[in-house]
Amino acid sequence: MSIAVAIVEDGKRLRAQLVALINGARGLRCVGAYASGEQALRELPGHPADVVLMDLNLPQMSGVECTGRLKQLLPALQVVILTMYDDSERIFQALEMGASGYLLKSTPPGDILKAIADVRQGGAPMSSYIARQVVQFFARRASPKAPQLAPREEAVLALVAQGYLNKEIAEQLGLSLETVRSYLKSIYEKLQVRSRTEAAMKVFGPSKAG
Amino acid sequence: MGHALPVARGLGALNKRRTSRPLGRRRRARAWWLAGLLGCALHASGAVLWRGPGPWEAHDNGAGVDVLHGEVKPQGNTSSSTLFFKFSVEPLSDAITGQTKLYEAGLVLYERGQERLGVGKGLVAHAYSAFNATGRGLFLEPAAKSHGIGEFDLRAQPKDSNAGLLEVPLRGIVRTILFKVHYAPGDDALVTVWFQPDLTPGNTEFSQWPGQITQFKAKAAFDELHFCHRGGGEGWRFSDLAVATAFEDFVAPHVWQQGWVVGLAALLGLGGLGGSLWLLERRQVRRRVLKLERARDLDQERARIARDLHDDLGVRLAEISLLANQDHGRADNREHLAQALRKIAGIAHETAQMADGIVWAVNPRNDTLHHLANYLVQFAENFFRPTPIRCRLDVPVQLPPYRLSSELRHHLLLAVKEACHNAARHSGATELWLRLNLAEATLVISIEDNGRGFDPQTVAEGGDGLLNMRTRMTSVGGRVELAAAPGQGMRIQLVVPLPPEE
Numbered sequence: 001m002s003i004a005v006a007i008v009e010d011g012k013r014l015r016a017q018l019v020a021l022i023n024g025a026r027g028l029r030c031v032g033a034y035a036s037g038e039q040a041l042r043e044l045p046g047h048p049a050d051v052v053l054m055d056l057n058l059p060q061m062s063g064v065e066c067t068g069r070l071k072q073l074l075p076a077l078q079v080v081i082l083t084m085y086d087d088s089e090r091i092f093q094a095l096e097m098g099a100s101g102y103l104l105k106s107t108p109p110g111d112i113l114k115a116i117a118d119v120r121q122g123g124a125p126m127s128s129y130i131a132r133q134v135v136q137f138f139a140r141r142a143s144p145k146a147p148q149l150a151p152r153e154e155a156v157l158a159l160v161a162q163g164y165l166n167k168e169i170a171e172q173l174g175l176s177l178e179t180v181r182s183y184l185k186s187i188y189e190k191l192q193v194r195s196r197t198e199a200a201m202k203v204f205g206p207s208k209a210g
Numbered sequence: 211m212g213h214a215l216p217v218a219r220g221l222g223a224l225n226k227r228r229t230s231r232p233l234g235r236r237r238r239a240r241a242w243w244l245a246g247l248l249g250c251a252l253h254a255s256g257a258v259l260w261r262g263p264g265p266w267e268a269h270d271n272g273a274g275v276d277v278l279h280g281e282v283k284p285q286g287n288t289s290s291s292t293l294f295f296k297f298s299v300e301p302l303s304d305a306i307t308g309q310t311k312l313y314e315a316g317l318v319l320y321e322r323g324q325e326r327l328g329v330g331k332g333l334v335a336h337a338y339s340a341f342n343a344t345g346r347g348l349f350l351e352p353a354a355k356s357h358g359i360g361e362f363d364l365r366a367q368p369k370d371s372n373a374g375l376l377e378v379p380l381r382g383i384v385r386t387i388l389f390k391v392h393y394a395p396g397d398d399a400l401v402t403v404w405f406q407p408d409l410t411p412g413n414t415e416f417s418q419w420p421g422q423i424t425q426f427k428a429k430a431a432f433d434e435l436h437f438c439h440r441g442g443g444e445g446w447r448f449s450d451l452a453v454a455t456a457f458e459d460f461v462a463p464h465v466w467q468q469g470w471v472v473g474l475a476a477l478l479g480l481g482g483l484g485g486s487l488w489l490l491e492r493r494q495v496r497r498r499v500l501k502l503e504r505a506r507d508l509d510q511e512r513a514r515i516a517r518d519l520h521d522d523l524g525v526r527l528a529e530i531s532l533l534a535n536q537d538h539g540r541a542d543n544r545e546h547l548a549q550a551l552r553k554i555a556g557i558a559h560e561t562a563q564m565a566d567g568i569v570w571a572v573n574p575r576n577d578t579l580h581h582l583a584n585y586l587v588q589f590a591e592n593f594f595r596p597t598p599i600r601c602r603l604d605v606p607v608q609l610p611p612y613r614l615s616s617e618l619r620h621h622l623l624l625a626v627k628e629a630c631h632n633a634a635r636h637s638g639a640t641e642l643w644l645r646l647n648l649a650e651a652t653l654v655i656s657i658e659d660n661g662r663g664f665d666p667q668t669v670a671e672g673g674d675g676l677l678n679m680r681t682r683m684t685s686v687g688g689r690v691e692l693a694a695a696p697g698q699g700m701r702i703q704l705v706v707p708l709p710p711e712e
Contacts, residue, residue: 084566088584104592106562108555111595128603129588135607163591163602 003120006032006049008040008066009082010059014105018053025113037066044070051078051116054099056090064093071098078119092133098192101125126184131160134191147190156183258459259293262451266437268315269302269445273325274436282453284433286321289393295435296388296460297451299330301379302444313441314341315379317387317448319432327428329389329403332361333441337376338385338405339363343428344398360428366405367421375421377405379446386450388460390415391430399430402684411464412509415457416685417517420677425684464506514617515572522564530557567627571620579612579653579708582619583646586626586655590644593627597634599659604645612653612708621682622655622704625690628682629657629702632675637661639699651708658701663694679704 005022007030009015015033022030032047034040037058044052052070056063067079081094081102091102100119103112118125126134135157138149149157152173159169166184170177260281268274285291297317316330325342332341343360364387366377377385389403403424408417437448454460475498533554570576570585583605594601614622626644633642639661647654679702680690688706 084569088581104566106559106566107592108559108596127588128591129584132584132587132605132607139608161603161607163600165600 002027002029003051003116004029004031004049005116006030006034006040006044006047006052008034008037008052008058008063009055010035010057011055021109021112022116028113028116037061037063037069040066041069041073045073048074049077050120051080053082053103053112053116054079054094056081056083056087056094062090064090064097067094067099068097080115080119088129088133091130092137095130095188096192100188102130122185126160126187128161128163131157134187135161137191149187149190153183153187153190156180157187160184257456258452258454260453264449264451266448267302267445268437268439268448270441271439271445273320274318274438276320276434276436277451278435278453280433284321284431285391285393286431287393287429288395289431290395292390292392292455294388294390294454294457294460295329295452296386296454298384298386298449299379300384300447300449301381302447304379304381304443313439313443315439315446316341316437317451318342318436318438319430320434320436321429321431322433326432327391327399327401327430328438329364329387330446331379335361335363337363337378338366338387340389340401340403340424340426340428343401343426362424362426364403364405365420365422365424367419368406369419369421381444388457390457393430398427401426401428401430407460409461411462412506412513413461414510417510417513420681423677423681425680464509511617514620515568518568518620522568523561526557526561526564530554530561533557567623568620571616571623574616576619577613577616579609579614579648582614582622583609585619585623586644586646589623589627590630593630594634594642599634599637599639600641602641602643604643606646606648609648614708618686618706621686622706625679625682625704626655626657628675628679629704632702633657633659633661637663637700648708651710653706653708654703656701656703658699660699663696663698663700665694665696 005028007015007018007022009018012035015035019030019033022028031049032040032044034043038061040052041061054063054067058066061069063081067081070077070079075098079094079097079099081091081099082105083091083102084105094102101115103115107115115125155173156169159172164172166180167177169175170180173180260278262277264277266277282293285293295317299316301315312333314328314331314333316328318328319326327343328341330338330341332339335341340362341360343362363376365375367375379385386406386409387403388407388409389401392400392402394400402415404415404418405422405424407413407422408419435451437446439445452460533550536550567589576582576585587603587605590601590603630642633639637659639659642657642659645654645656645658647656676690676692683690683704683706686706688704691703691705692700693703694700
């Protein structure tokens with residue numbers, strides 16, 4: 001079964017190139033290419049995709065909001081953020097909204113395809129850059145009610161932030177690679193659970209918070 | 211007089227504006243005074259301490275004679291100040307490689323009868339050089355290293371030219387040399403030389419072309435300045451000597467910074483106000499001074515961005531265009547085409563990263579240490595991912611809220627990029643650490659690898675890369691520290707004092 005990919009990108013040429021890249025890759029097919037978040041919300045549910053490549057800088061509805069709304073409509077959908085440059089606040093907001101990773105637009109095409117496959121396989125790829133911000137996030141909003149990271153999760157996160165690969169972390173902590181991956185996944189989930197309410201309130205306003 | 215400006219109308223003291231003639235005349239006098247004030251304000255950054263137009267001719271004159279006559283305060287080895295020296299030279303005969311008659315010529319600093327730093331041409335060197343330098347050259351090896359006499363070739367490569375890095379003095383070719391001496395108490399002074407600096411309006415010591423900058427250490431205490439020529443040839447002619455406290459003092463002012471333009475502007479401004487209140491005038495003038503200063507800062511910033519866009523993006527895009535438009539006549543040769551495409555992809559990727567860096571640096575939203583740390587982590591991680599080097603990060607997650615200017619972030623980012631490229635290309639390392647530390651308002655970013663390293667005593671490592679890094683760091687008031695040993699990797703530290711915390 002090939003992976004169904006959708007694209008939300010307002011740049012016409014880049015959109016066309018991404019479509020060509022996806023359709024030219026083995027095991028991937030493009031099921032939709034949308035020029036705006038509004039269009040994606042309207043049309044994507046009718047053309048179910050496994051993974052969406054989401055531009056952050058969209059003309060009206062932002063990529064962050066579109067990510068949040070899509071995840072509400074289609075919780076199984078995996079969203080990968082595509083962004084032009086360092087935009088840590090918005091990248092992180094999108095992760096809080098349920099995005100599974102981010103790519104810079106300058107990423108070589110091969111790595112874009114690899115990232116799509118990784119996300120689809122349920123991996124929760126976390127870069128050091130994101131790990132730093134996750135640490136910052138949990139330090140910043142320490143409220144006793146919200147889920148905290150377990151000591152092991154914190155240890156894994158600290159090593160990711162220092163640039164260690166999952167495999168190296170497994171060796172250092174005496175864990176299996178699978179366990180390290182599951183910790184990362186659980187970190188993402190806690191991040192989203194913790195932030196979903198606050199972030200949703202921020203983006204949608206209290207009435208639509210869910 | 212009925213045309214009072216709406217702005218002024220609200221002021222209670224407006225009656226005073228219904229003036230009699232004498233007052234109007236007084237106002238005019240005030241305008242001139244103000245114009246003078248404006249002129250001063252614009253040039254308040256430093257001052258030319260002394261000018262000696264010359265010319266002086268020196269021909270085999272041994273120690274020469276003092277031309278300064280005590281006009282500038284002597285500097286000793288306890289001084290901690292910075293002085294800029296500028297002068298022009300005209301060799302009266304060629305210095306040709308291999309000629310038997312060696313000579314030495316230049317501006318020489320003398321301290322209590324002792325010869326200190328000389329800038330011109332050393333005895334053994336064939337090119338423009340400095341002599342009596344003590345420290346190892348930061349950028350170049352000594353010109354006559356084997357002779358051990360502390361001569362340093364001056365980098366003299368014109369911008370946009372394929373000419374060599376050095377220049378041999380030739381008869382009748384006039385050259386301007388500007389050098390900065392940064393005195394450090396108890397240590398040798400740090401000397402920076404600009405060969406043929408660009409002194410047209412808007413330039414600064416930081417806007418100069420790196421191919422014409424040389425740095426080294428020397429004993430540079432002085433109480434006299436001599437023009438000397440010793441040895442063969444017809445001698446040298448020197449002129450336009452000046453000593454100042456800032457590089458900008460040698461830079462021609464913009465048209466709008468010139469006294470008469472400012473004066474005229476102030477006058478016109480005052481005329482336009484129809485002779486308004488003294489307070490109002492003063493406020494206007496102050497505002498105008500601020501505006502001009504801001505315009506000048508903005509000008510420099512714009513010049514920097516333009517340069518970056520040209521050097522970093524323009525050049526690469528031109529390369530791509532050239533590659534794509536090459537004669538692909540051998541279109542049947544798939545390998546040839548594939549190679550060109552791979553190259554194009556590589557350069558395009560680089561260009562995109564460059565654009566990313568420029569946009570990031572220019573955006574004022576990123577003006578904090580926190581953003582710098584995040585960006586460096588993101589850059590290093592992405593940069594080393596496709597390489598055999600594992601990038602480790604030792605960057606504090608929480609950082610104090612320092613504000614960093616766009617310029618500082620830009621130079622730090624490019625210096626870090628340079629160090630990373632260096633490591634990827636030459637180190638053969640398997641692991642690299644990017645560290646960021648903050649101690650007493652001094653930021654230290656270090657790039658450390660476990661590669662093959664080098665022996666700093668024997669190898670002039672880094673070349674242009676290191677030169678660029680040093681130029682960048684110097685331009686933001688920082689420095690580069692290098693530690694390496696054969697087989698033990700190397701460490702590059704970028705050290706920069708931070709502005710006070712807000």
